[in-house]
Amino acid sequence: MRVDLSLLMLAGARGHAWALSDSAGGPLAGLALTRAGNEVTVHLARVSQGPLQDVLARYIVQYLGAATAIDEHTLVRVIDPHLPPAVHDSLASAGFEQAAGIYVAPRLRGLLSATDAAHALCELSGNALDGSKVLRRVDQISRDGASPTEFLALEAACAPLTLAEPSIPVWSVPIRPQYAWELLGVGESLFTRKDSLGISVEHVYYTGATALPPAGSRVLWYVSGENTPAYVAQSVVAASGRVPWKEAFRSNRRLGIYTRDEVRKAASPSGKVGYITFGRTRPLPRAVALDRANVMASDLGTKMMLRSPWQLPAALATELMEVAFELKQ
Incomplete structure (x- = not known):
């Protein structure tokens, strides 16, 4: 895994950098991001090829939610042009949507009703999520209600959101x-x-x-x-x-x-x-x-x-x- 150190230098006061190595000190995974207001830009999200690449990719995507965990809702953009296939797959399964080579996803926090989640998404996204699956899903739920499975799918797409919906057992x-x-x-x-x-x-x-x-x-x-x-x-x-x-x-x-x-x-x-x-x-x-x-x-x-x-x-x-x-x- 090649890592551009100039990207890691973006961390410091404006962001966050994280790396995982094996017992010999070899790089296994790396993440570097910066924050501006309620938007987070991920400049580097890499995993090394090997038997653990899929697990590592899922882990760093999950860790991304924790790394941006400030008590506010966040819009996350992943702009790394050299994402490994395993990271592409993990971002897609975690609710990120791709357009023009950039992955975008909302990260909502706290315990919210589906209605409150919809309002938070609209306030957060501006034009960034226009026409996105997550907004269409919210619109459908607002109109027609949803099954527990659909509520949990929306929750996953906006993680670490927790939906306060009585129908979820x-x-x-x-x-x-x-x-x-x-x-x-x-x-x-x-x-x-x-x-x-x-x-x-x-x-x-x-x-x-x-x-x-x-x-x-x-x-x-x-x-x-x-x-x-x-x-x-x-x-x-x-x-x-x-x-x-x-x-x-x-x-x-x-x-x-x-x-x-x-x-x-x-x-x-x-x-x-x-x-x-x-x-x-x-x-x-x-x-x-x-x-x-x-x-x-x-x-x-x-x-x-x-x-x-x-x-x-x-x-x-x-x-x-x-x-x-x-x-x-």
């Missing part, structure tokens, strides 16, 4: 502190995360429970066993199922940190285990303590179920998200 899923650190990057540990997890954008979770969130659900991760148990992160489910534990381990081994023995122990006496593959994981802006969640549930006439995956009532899910995004004290 939200599940509470418990996770132990050590797994929360490894799979979600939330919490603390004496050990560093595995490199393979650090660049992965999709992971797997195993459970002995029979109720599993289906693909297209939102997960709120509840960390158990801590001094202050709380909801700490959210993800979107890519797939789930219940199969013989050996099959689950073999199919998903590349995605997680569970050992063969841990997956076996999670299985039922019949030998089957539940798995949830998930991505688009982000820490919640504010952790919601269990005590607070219990009060919310009681006020709504329900009771929290914390030992296994559980679909939250829509009203409780909405209130939890509003507290997590600091829209409600």
